[in-house]
Amino acid sequence: MAASLVGVLAVVRNVSVKRTVRSKCLISSSHVCTRRLGASACRNAKAQVKRSLSQELVGVVGLEIHAQIHASTKLFSGSQVRFSSPPNSLVSFFDASLPGTLPVLNRRCVEAAVMTGLALNCTINKKSLFDRKHYFYADLPAGYQITQQRLPVAVDGRLSYGVLVDGSQNHVLERSVRIKQIQLEQDSGKSLRDGHRSQTLIDLNRAGIGLMELVMEPDMCCGEEAAAAVRELQLILQALGTCQGNMSEGQLRVDANVSVHRPGEPLGVRTEVKNINSARFLARAIDYELQRQMAVVESGGTVVNETRAFDFKSGQTIPMRDKEGLQDYRFMPEPNLPPLLLYDQQTAPMDADPTQVILIDQIQEQLPELPRVTRERLVKTYGILPEHSFTLVNEDDLVDYFVSVVQRTKAEPRKVIGWVLKDLLGQLKQRCLSTAQSPISPLALAELLDLLEAGRISSPAAKLVFQELWKGTGRSAEQIVEQQDLGVMRDHGEIERICQSVIDSHPEEVRAIRGGNRNVLNKLMGRVMKQTKGRADPLLVRTLLEEKTS
DSSP, rough: OOOOOTTHHHHHHHHOOOSSSOOOOOOSSSSSOOSSOHHHHHHTTTTTTTTTOOOOHHHHEEEEEEEEEEOOSSSSSOOOOTOOOTTSSSTTTTTTTTTTTTOOOOOOHHHHHHHHHHHHHOEEOOOEEEEEOOOOOOOTSSSSSOOSSSSOEEEEEEEEEEEEOOTSSSSEEEEEEEEEEEEEEEEEEEEEEEEETEEEEEEEETTTOOOEEEESSSOOOOOHHHHHHHHHHHHHEEEEEHHHOOGGGGGGEEEEEEEETTTOOOOOOOEEEEEEHHHHHOOOOHHHHHHHHHHHHHTOOOOOOEEEEEEETTTEEEEEEEEOOOOOOEEEEEETTEEEEOTTTTOTTTTGGGGGOHHHHHHTTTTTOOHHHHHHHHHHHHHHOHHHHHHHHHHHTTTHHHHHHHHOOOOOOOHHHHHIIIIIIHHHTTOHHHHHSSSSSSHHHHHHHHHTTTSSSOHHHHHHHHHHTTTTTOOHHHHHHHHOOSSOOOHOOOOHHHHHHHHHOOHHHHHHHHOGGGGGGGHHHHHHHHHHOOSOOOOHHHHHHHHHHH
16 A cells, blocks of 8 residues: 655755756647758758768767656556655655565556557567666665566567658658667656755655656667657657656656767767757757767767766756766566566466456557558648648647538638648747637637638638637627628729829839839738728739839
């Protein structure tokens, strides 16, 4: 039974902090990549590393990702898992490593690891083992971590992801990275250094939370590739429900192994950049480290095998500790946990307790549609651009919003996507709102697009109606058009009169247009549209102005 140590802060005096305090930073997932990235660009890190460095050196990047399993209780105890709870209020006797306590494996955590492995095309080991990894941190009360070093739950997978590219025809580069293994392990507690009192405070709420460690092979070459891979993994985990992927809350933490070498030569000495909690910071950290290592090699120096941290304020990586003396973790089999056995429906024991048996093929059948498949379906079904599908999938609930609008309007999907991504998403981002918090429902936007499609309002007037809808007054698009008289002006004579009035009152602009500066015509158009409240047909206005200023 879990016991609660409510409100207690364990104080460890004169103990150096082994971990850095993670800065809380929300990531923007609306774009996977915003810079040009190509095969040759990746080989010499052209998009990330300053051109002053040698192009002969290439970067090599591998990632180790710790994903917090979305479960109500911890990996080996019944303690609850909640973010921002009072310090040490979610700690069982086992979490605190009191003598005589034993681990009990959480079924949900095993199922989450298997599902994640299947989604990443891994081979699921029907027999996996638990091990003790010994190291001594103040926030690891047992002095060891239970993990899977010898035989993990899943191996030999592959993560496919796309990198958005500016300037290419299809705008998306397909990439993939090999997944070496996925292993279950428990998290440690949290150390907070109190510099004023020269002491370290220990919060064990996080101790024992279930983690999936995903080890990626060094198949990437620059920061943008690594960031794109992490964003894709984040989307997959969220679609599966195995990890919420909130990096600002530490639910997804990344360690990057970075090295440089010349093609054809052995890989260079690597450095490890620890505990990065933002995809954007990951790209910056890797790019800086590549640049730093290339500069060291170019100057005749030697890259030191060390662990570094990323300072997001300065944009630099800083040394934490060296790895020249290899740490001996003294791995040993976990004596209190038997081998983890998994089955399929054909090999499951007939007399086995169903609550104690996990069926791999049954989990395979429960896999939802993955982000990659969703993007392909959107492009094929609605004819939108690949980069638009990335943005839709990257934003929570935006795919459902888009599809709902398309189903309710006569406007083509390519017109709908512009309004959803540019107008709606732009307003949401500006105000830090989620799609679910939008004051404009899919039905309201569909009605607005139908008015525009039927020619009852002009494009500028539609923008004004959109702004009124955003105020959330409850009025429909048609009511706003009627109340504010925003319907299309069909009186050709009235429009011509307004155009002539604008021309007469702006002689300097007219002279500039007649002098060859046709861009000034846009200013006159803007003034006409303002006087007509956006009701005039822009094509008609331009035609009239061109005739009268020629």
